[in-house]
Amino acid sequence: MEGHEPKGAIKNQIDKMERLTEEDFDKLIITMKRVRRSLRVDSMDVFKCSRCGSIYHTKPKFCGSCGLELF
Numbered sequence: 001m002e003g004h005e006p007k008g009a010i011k012n013q014i015d016k017m018e019r020l021t022e023e024d025f026d027k028l029i030i031t032m033k034r035v036r037r038s039l040r041v042d043s044m045d046v047f048k049c050s051r052c053g054s055i056y057h058t059k060p061k062f063c064g065s066c067g068l069e070l071f
């Protein structure tokens with residue numbers, strides 16, 4: 001189940017938050033950060049080259065991979 005539905009796994013952890021150890025809670029936070037980062041790849045905060053699919057976190061004028069001008 002882990003890795004399949006990352007948000008669901010996090011919700012399960014949060015449901016039993018009061019029973020988590022400090023160590024498990026730290027792991028949960030790390031997992032949440034990692035999942036959030038992976039989900040944000042498809043968010044509005046990144047720019048994707050329409051030709052080659054390269055992803056940029058700040059918008060470049062031209063794609064560094066294929067040279068396409070990005071608008």
Ligand SMILES: [Zn+2]
Pocket residue numbers: 049050051052053054063064065066067068
């Ligand atoms: Zn490109």
